[in-house]
Amino acid sequence: MIKNVGIVGAGQMGCGIAQVSAAAGYKVHIYDIAADRVEAGLATINGNMARQVSSGKLTDEERKKALSLIKGSADLNDLSQADLVIEAATEDESIKRKIYGQVCPVLKTDAILATNTSSLSITRLASATDRPERFMGIHFMNPVPVMKLVELVRGIATDEGTFQTAKQFVxxxxxxxxxxxxxxxxxVNRILLPMINEAIYTLYEGVGSVDAIDTAMKLGANHPMGPLQLADFIGLDTCLSIMQVLHDGLADSKYRPCPLLVKYVEAGWLGRKSGRGFYDYRGDTPVPTR
Incomplete structure (x- = not known):
């Protein structure tokens, strides 16, 4: 039975997972190596829930109850009572492995450890823990409070009990x-990211401008957001890392990251979070950069 949920990483994903877990009645503890990130994360959750109240999705009573269930700190030992810990750190295998090395010794022996990775091998990540049979992928979509889907991914060692518990939780x-x-x-990303990468190739080869490509896919394929706008929302560095995982893992040239995507990432133009990507977000309205 899951009662206490630990989250590693107070970024956008970690805070989103914390918010939906608390809204469902779970006690939540957010851990991050930086105390200021924990504070900022808790403030973000508060702001998000306040907006849900004003739009009628939550009552103020529900908001207060959920917020009372969320705590945060920069002390790893605060995860010692968690029944389930979800790692939501950056999409970098070496960082995730380092986290597991630090987290596993403080966890209860029967605690489940999960990763929110969007592309990395669950089996390989599990091998860096002391509990591969109690490890699996629970991949939330961004933004977590809005998106309905969660991908559940078992590694080769994940046992049936772990999988069933994760299903009940989700x-x-x-x-x-x-x-x-x-x-x-x-x-999701096996299908979505090559589509985004192809949209970037379409731009790179001069088939259409940023605006032409996004308009074409919104109105011609009924997508709610154009692929280049979506890439900026995801983060171009994340898009590149997922394409590299696909290219390395499947060794097929169709997954080769577009050189223009590489160039944008090298420039530090990572999309919305850095102020510039395929659109420039520094003014009142986003302006295409190509």
């Missing part, structure tokens, strides 16, 4: 589950 969050096998980028 169902309690009122999310829809899709089960993916442990292959690079799972289901």
């Amino acid at each position: 169902t309690a969050l009122d999310k829809t589950i899709t089960v993916a096998e442990d292959f690079p980028a799972f289901i």
Whole structure:
């Protein structure tokens, strides 16, 4: 039975997972190496829930109850009572492995450790822990409070009890589950990122401008957001790292990251979070950069 949930990483994903977990009645503890990030994360959750109250999605009573269930700190030992710990650190395998080395010794022996990775091998990550049979992928979509889907991914060693417990937890969050096998980028990103990469190739080869490509896909394929706008929202560095995982893991040239994507990342133009990507966000309205 999951009662206490630990989250590693107070970024956008970690805070989103914390918010939906607390809204479902779980006690949540957010851990981050930087105390100021924890403070900023808690403030973000408070702001998000206040907006949900003003739009009628939550009552003020529900907001207060959920916020009372969330705590945060820069002390790893505060995860010692967690039944489930979800790692939501940056999409970098070496960083994740280092975190598991630090987290595993403080966890209860029967605690489940999960990763929110969007592309990395669950089996390989599990091998860096002391509990591969109690380790799996629970991949939330961004932004977590809005997106209904969660991908559940078992590693080769994940036992059935761990999988069933994760299913019950995700169902309690009122999310829809899709089960993916442990292959690079799972289901959503295996399909989505090559599409985004192809849109960047279309721009790179001069087939259309940023505006032409995004308008074409919004109105011609009924996508709610154009692929280049979506890339900026995801973060171009994240897009590049997922394409590299696909290219390295499947060794197929169709997954080669577009050189223009590489160039934007090298420039530090990572999308919305850095102020510039395929659009420039520094003014009142986003302006295409090509």
